[in-house]
Amino acid sequence: MTRSTGLPRIDRTGLLSVATAVPPHLLTQVDAARIARTLFAARYPDFDRLEKVFATTGIQTRHLIRPVDWYLEQRGWGERTEGYLDGACDLFVDAARRALDAAGCQACEVDTVITISSTGIATPSIEARVHGRMGFRPDVQRVPVFGLGCAGGVQGLALADRLARAAAGSTVLLVAVEVCSAAFRLDTLTKANIVATALFGDGAAAAVLRSGAVGLASIEGAGEHLWADTLGIMGWSVDEVGLGVIFDREIPPFARDNVGPAIDEILRRIGVERSAVGRFVCHPGGAKVVQALEATLDLGQGTLDHERAVLAAHGNMSAPTVLFVMDRVLKAGMPGRAVMTALGPGFSCGCVSLERAA
Template structure:
């Protein structure tokens, strides 16, 4: 029987060319902050405890050692994001054995830069997308955007069975680095964030595909706007980490996910693998405890974090890609947390 649910026909990732080794970033941060920020020596331990070995950036490390304003950050965002969008989308199309003109709709998720016209419009001719392609740009989802965007794309595919929906998420978190921002949140962000992109093709009404999107849902907690987000300031975005995320995740994510599973008429015993956004070592450990899955269970998450850092929205799709190459079990639940504060989830079924 042909399924009416959306299926992933392909999944691809892309990173920019510049490699930021954690030891080099720690040395740079020490040079820039240690004499100006009295708390830096204490906070600098975060560079060694993140679990990150290297990350990727759209700019070489020297670029970040000078003060930058909105025009320079935006120019770098547009150049880097367009290139990563095109690379990830092309890889996803190739894997699905489709041409750009076969795409009926594009969902674009990005929260680390401002682009109007939006990114998919900027690469439309470069990729060869049709002039009547539906465009759905989404801003503000942050780290949760990989799962939330996938949910939007899957529902769009299901509303038009047989159509091909391209979902692309691009985040250039490193461009938010600020020389003038002497805060704990800014130092932590300097130690965590990298750049990357991911793309996939979804279609409903067929039997082909990597996995089927079985169900999707979100849980937003009240009075949590201060946990994660951006302040829009004169020199650029300013990262918001007003409350520690790991203890909040440990206390709250498990019950929220159980509530979503119940809504989907599933029990936790029916989930073979959780695939989580790799936000940081402490967050990964907190999720293992909250989801009661055992320490070390989120091994793909730790591997992605080590090699790419926290790339915001694309990160969970990097984890999904690694998991599928290792062999997905019958049912996986994709999870990510983002500004709101929101947990976004998707249940994925492997073809039988």
């Protein structure tokens, strides 16, 4: 039985479109493993054991903002930031234009722009830097958000819903853009860094939302769960060279043991029973994380097929990745209700429940 205490359809936010974009430089996982061996094997004694992660991630290809050779030299903050800004601006424009076109919307009709990004520092923020290229109005409301990491796609959608509902008929453009490759490090000989070189890629995804619209689906509600004393599980460290990945090996078992009950509680607050969910749309952080999510959500092994397909083609792009999955689910035919979920720094879990348009 479905129990919904959320907003009536007429007061909800409609999801009008989802679109994705990737940068031009393709890296195969075979080449990534070969390059990593060249860079790390002689300097990291445990590399032979770690090397298998390149074959077990479920990743076949990734996309980068720079040619591979650019990453084979030491880079400081300045060069990393330049790469981030160039790549993020181009990806923003590409994804945003695709989403606006799919929604039948002009940039000048957008009332609020939300930019989700945690892989670089931009002041002025990304949406300000592309303001002229996009054709946004001078009075467009800008909301740049930093620090949500892999949870940014889901939490950004929840924020877009709240801001859209703040004004009747308001149109919100959400863009999640990450240049994970700007944080690749040659100088950091740790297991977390080597695993990161096997997992992360660059990409962007955008969505257009409008309060009171029908769209592809309507947002029923959203929620977040933050676990206490888990700051060391995922995030960034900062030093004189750049950002350094914090990536704990306990993420998959933690997810398996804790995420299911947290999502049940979020759904309870929204007013949706888990049995009423036709499809969970999950952020695929890695092959083991996907398996852990299937276990904690009592899904059959292999159920999260779109998640595995996105991971194989693009790797973990942080915040945009779950929107890549949502794009595939929508194109394949969304069930009556879908719940998007992603894990991120904090350590946290975010959820957004969507009901398919009639």
